[in-house]
Amino acid sequence: MKRFVICAAMMAAAMWLGGCERGQAPVRFHPQGQPQTLGEWHVLSSDGKHLTLNQGVEPYALNTALFSDYAHKLRTIWMPPGTTAKYSATEAFEFPVGTIISKTFYYPRGEGGAVLRVAEQAGESLDGLDLSKVRLIETRLLVRRQDGWIALPYVWNEAQTDATLARAGDVVPLDMHTPDASAKLSFAYMVPDENQCAGCHSTNNTTRELHPIGPKARHLNRDDPWHAGQNQLTRMVALGRLDGLPAAGVPQNARLDDATASVERRARAYLDVNCGHCHSQVGPADTSGLWLDAGTDDTRRLGLCKPPVAAGQGTGDHLFDIVPGKPDDSILLYRMSSLDPGAMMPEVGRATVHEEGVAVVRDWIAAWLGSCSDDGAHVAMR
Template sequence: MHKKLWGAVLAPLFAAALGGCDAPREQVTVFERDAVPESLSDWHVVEAIDGELSLNDGVIPYDLNTALFTDYAHKLRTVWMPAGTTAAYGDENFDYPVGTVITKTFYYPKDAVGAQAAVLRTDDYSRDYVAGKTGEALDLENVRLMETRVLVKRADGWQALPYVWNAEQTDAVLEIAGDATRLQLASASGENTSFTYVVPDANQCAGCHADNHTEKAIMPLGPRARHLNKDYAYATGAENQLLHWQQVGYLSGLPEFAAIPKNVNFKDETASLEERARSYLDINCGHCHNPAGPADTSGLMLHHLEQDRRKLGLCKPPVAAGTGSGNRLFAIVPGEPEESILNFRVETTNPGAMMPELGRSLEHDEGTALLREWVASMPGSCS
């Protein structure tokens, strides 16, 4: 009998004889740019196995001080680097080695009623994870996976790839053209909101991640020093993420800790209102609104380094008026959020006016409330 046929016959017999012993898990695979796999599972970074979305060996989860808002979706972020390689520290960007794979899985806690199209709006992550694996393995009984975005570092730069999870929640499939799903978002108060969850296409992924409009090079936006400078609840215990990356060999050249920049959690009321608002604007708007970003011609600079209040929007008229201004005269009118273009654009859900342009169909109530409070606290006037 042919060798391959013998293998097909004997493999099930060996599996039965093993009595359920776990087979060794395949190592993370990095494909050539032109040989991108159709299935997320082929990367072997995060996989749906035995009712869990689990991380492979060497795949490290991480979180951000303040995260980009995406229609109240929860996110599991991971990084993996080839053996023997490390990222070199930089305040603005890390120099990641070729072969680095960064993933971000978007998901929602399931509605307790179990409706297929209903998901929960909640800040509670406690039911998301498998018992005893907090922060490191999602419980597929309790969450609905939407998409996993992959950033892989090639020899000629980063490549962005969107994978959409199937209805069975067994794997995600490459969808270069993106995807859209109608959902019901259920709040703790019992109020349901209909919305469309949109997965951006590969070009849109690349556009957002090219925060230098001149170079047009894709870069990771979240895993930067100021966003990572916080504790994470690893299985081995809570530890600062930058120190942990250094400890496992994923980061070199870490400076004295006091010299490392740090954004704040925008919900942390022990931080100043200014720090909270600036951190929120930095992660949600700064990748476009910076001196080299796609929105550089607007003159509105919302990245973390900007100190010029005029460039931050104070009494700054728009470069181009129209529906995007909401018929308001200045980006920020001190003390008057209802007269400020910035507040209008983050609050509206009109696709022709809302900001950010991608990643949301809904208003982020908590974020817009913070920005209204920030603008209301400003002294002075534009008259």
């Protein structure tokens, strides 16, 4: 009997750690080096049929997400047991050393090896991902080490059993169409290299340190798709994963697909998450004078009748970033709609145009009143 009790206790402990014989080994934080396969981290595991999350790996969703060629994304956070993140009203939360943030890009499967252009469904990744229904493309890790964050891109193999480090990036040819095949597109999905990952995540142009972009209060303040009736932030507190959440006044971005929200809130949320990490007072595009983050209220900084810092290919021969009431005369919309490498914005991370995002920004600009004088002054409508 004593022997049985000891074995049972050992088994229970192993299961609590997520490392029983038939389950996954515990998540492994690598304080140094660049593991060559995603499997070495034990954050996610796949047997080629199902992608599962390890013990303590929590999924999360954003109000409005960064556009990546219509890819769906399974986002997760793992923190060492007993540690917590610190709340910030405006910046990414301060995560402890050992934190591993993952983002897995995937598409619903279509006919003949094609992928589908459809909206992500609530509960789609509730129990991980059924690989008979989706195709994994890549998983990106942000890892918080003692000296700061590092970014590591991993590309999934054809068998969908593991992903390999792609320091130089990769190109994945895809055929994408809508379920009714009314719209079809062949394009090259670009997996960013390490420098491109750093280019987006170096959100402060002075320090050049990498930081997460999505895990901010305004993006996470929403219902939890995996736990009905719970807010993601209050759930993090309840799990002991977040300190300092105030009882009220937590900022919240609108959702792009929320028809009840104003066009302005939806457009600002979209520009914030897609552009604001670069186009801010301290970001890599600070010298452009075009600041699109959520904290900017100055309409001139938002682009109203603002001439570009540098003319040329990126302007499409337009004179101002935003011309009120005239989206087709606005540089901002031109660059969002372009696939020209010398003009498109964002510069990396997409090979297609986000039609829904462009439509919301178009409606936002169309609703602005007034006009621009030749010298760039905003002339208010009388």
